[in-house]
Amino acid sequence: MATKPSFSEEVSNLMHASHGNPLKTCVQCGTCSGTCPVAEFMDHTPRCLIGMINANLKEEVLESNTFWYCASCFHCTVRCPKEIDIAGLMYSLKRYSIWKHTYPEGAIGPVFSETFVKSILRSGRSYEPVLAPTYIFSYGVREFLNEAHTATNLMLKGRLPVLPPRIKRLENFKKMANKIIPMGGA
Ligand code: SF4
Ligand code: SF4
Known part of the structure; x- marks a missing residue:
């Protein structure tokens, strides 16, 4: 009967593609x-x-x-x-x-990561206005207003697009990404 791998063996298996020791x-x-x-x-x-x-x-x-x-x-x-x-x-x-699903409810990291991947799969590019809500509300009021002010200025100067940018040949990119990211067709 196969024995259950230890935690360190599970982590090693997850790192199988790594070039390190x-x-x-x-x-x-x-x-x-x-x-x-x-x-x-x-x-x-x-x-x-x-x-x-x-x-x-x-x-x-x-x-x-x-x-x-x-x-x-x-x-x-x-x-x-x-x-x-x-x-x-x-x-x-x-x-x-x-x-x-071992992370604490409300943790910013996992929500940010998932939103980032979904955003990439949707348009082929990351888009800050979609990512920002995953962390910006954890800031204090002053930092929140500073971030909103900076984003508005960037948009007005054309440094932050109003609509999400899309890459060419998006369908090909999605097919490739869905093979390597197990997101259930997200
Ligand atoms: S942030 Fe720290 S742990 Fe992460 S890659 Fe850099 S040095 Fe390594
Ligand atoms: S830098 Fe030293 S402590 Fe860190 S992983 Fe390498 S051998 Fe271990």
Whole structure:
């Protein structure tokens, strides 16, 4: 009888397309955490999160905000002495969290990601006025008004289109994207 994979094995499977080395090769040097520009806002540093995955602390990992705060800058990935794709790991954990619906209700990251993908599938381009409502209401009144003011100025100067832009040969793009994004025909 097949045995159920451990959490660390599940995460490794999700990273099967990554070019990096397995998480098990991490030596906990902390270079990734030291180079991460948003580590101070994370519940756990990238180094700590990898240690938790290798220890199969599934609930603690999935409750962590670390992968939702990752800015995908890839600094950690290019500096890791063991050539582990840490940025790819953060994407894997986002996918896992959305797939298993383990994120807290009202979390901005998953809603933003889903809206982004749907927007891309609809027109082939991202469009800020569609994405903004997924996070802008979590701002204070002053920040909200600043953002609205900036967006209006950008539109008036023609730097932000009033209608969503569409790419050429959109149908071909949709066929390709639907093969790689399991969004159920979103
Ligand atoms: S830089 Fe690489 S080896 Fe060092 S702690 Fe981070 S993942 Fe592990
Ligand atoms: S890719 Fe993510 S985890 Fe890595 S340094 Fe950048 S923000 Fe930090």
